Amino acid sequence: AQSVTQLGSHVSVSEGALVLLRCNYSSSVPPYLFWYVQYPNQGLQLLLKYTTGATLVKGINGFEAEFKKSETSFHLTKPSAHMSDAAEYFCAVPNTGFQKLVFGTGTRLLVSP
Amino acid sequence: DTAVSQTPKYLVTQMGNDKSIKCEQNLGHDTMYWYKQDSKKFLKIMFSYNNKELIINETVPNRFSPKSPDKAHLNLHINSLELGDSAVYFCASSRSNTEAFFGQGTRLTVV
Numbered sequence: 373a374q375s376v377t378q379l380g381s382h383v384s385v386s387e388g389a390l391v392l393l394r395c396n397y398s399s400s401v402p403p404y405l406f407w408y409v410q411y412p413n414q415g416l417q418l419l420l421k422y423t424t425g426a427t428l429v430k431g432i433n434g435f436e437a438e439f440k441k442s443e444t445s446f447h448l449t450k451p452s453a454h455m456s457d458a459a460e461y462f463c464a465v466p467n468t469g470f471q472k473l474v475f476g477t478g479t480r481l482l483v484s485p
Numbered sequence: 486d487t488a489v490s491q492t493p494k495y496l497v498t499q500m501g502n503d504k505s506i507k508c509e510q511n512l513g514h515d516t517m518y519w520y521k522q523d524s525k526k527f528l529k530i531m532f533s534y535n536n537k538e539l540i541i542n543e544t545v546p547n548r549f550s551p552k553s554p555d556k557a558h559l560n561l562h563i564n565s566l567e568l569g570d571s572a573v574y575f576c577a578s579s580r581s582n583t584e585a586f587f588g589q590g591t592r593l594t595v596v
Contacts, residue, residue, distance in 0.1 A: 406584055410526075415489075415575060415587040460526055470582045471541050472518065472530040480526075 374399055376446075376463045378476035386484050391450040393479045395437075395463030398444065403465050405446045406473065407437055410460040419461075422446060433457070458483045488512050491576045491588035498566055499596055506561045506591045508576030515581060517559035519551060522573040522590070531574075534559055535581070563593075571595045 379394040397403060404423050408416040420431025427439040437448045448461060463476040491508040498504050510517065519531040533541035537553045548564045559576060573592050577585040 404582075408587075413590075415589045416528075416577075418584050418586070421584050462528065466582075471533050471535075472543075473585055474530075475528040478526045478528075 374403060374465045374467050374474055376405075376465050376474065376476040378461075378463050378479050380479050381477065382480045382482060384482040384484065385453045387455055388452050391435075391448070391453045391457065391481065393448040393461050393463075393481065395446045395448065395476060396444050397446060397463075397465050399465070404470075405437075405439065406464040407431065407435070407446075407448050408462045408464060408475075409433075410462065410478075412459070416462065419448070453481075453483045455483050455485065457481055489576055489578055489586050489588040491574075491591055493591060494589060495592050495594075497594045497596065500566055500568060502566050503562070503564045504566060504593070505563070506574055506576075506593075508559050508561070508588060510557055510576075510578040510586070512578055512586060513580075514578040514586075515556060516579050517553065517556075518577040518579075518585060519559065519561050520575040520577060520587075522575060524572070528575075532559075532561075566593075566595045568595050 375398045377396045406421045407419040420429045422439045430436045435450045460478050462478050464473040489510045516535045522528050530543050531545045532551045534553045550562045553559045573590045575590050576588040579585040
């Protein structure tokens with residue numbers, strides 16, 4: 373079954389620092405992969421997605437992620453953190469048949485001034 | 486013009502009551518979902534509907550009954566509410582084989 377693992381339940385950075393949130397997937401077949409962001413008391417918003425083609429995917433709010441098949445990873449990065457980036461971030465993969473999304477356990481990003 | 490809207494946003498109720506959460510999407514999607522987010526932010530699928538047909542029921546107690554009157558609506562009815570049902574419930578929709586769009590969530594508190 374498809375699954376994703378997010379390392380680190382909390383990541384703390386200073387404003388202006390690099391953001392790196394880790395996601396590894398388990399699949400022998402390159403899957404679709406998604407990153408979602410959840411701001412406090414809000415729903416989930418799609419940040420970016422990988423389907424096929426270019427392995428470096430750019431998303432909203434300056435985020436990007438690189439699909440690395442050799443490492444089965446899809447880590448999320450942003451060169452310079454902003455206070456408004458503080459939120460919960462979820463990596464997700466569809467199950468076989470794309471009937472549902474399977475989410476990682478989430479990583480809370482804390483940004484300090 | 487909200488894409489996926491669910492009501493109510495907050496629901497506080499006593500144990501044993503029956504309650505419903507409504508969801509509507511105006512994106513023309515053919516698939517709708519209910520997800521549950523627990524207090525540790527864990528997100529888990531409950532139900533998936535495709536063209537009004539149930540395609541996933543992920544070991545949810547039968548006190549939970551989804552109903553899809555048409556492709557744009559997927560409501561969730563919960564009977565005999567228990568303390569453990571307290572969570573945030575998210576409705577979502579998608580076109581086949583694409584990303585899901587989520588509603589704002591309904592925070593259910595059972596007291």
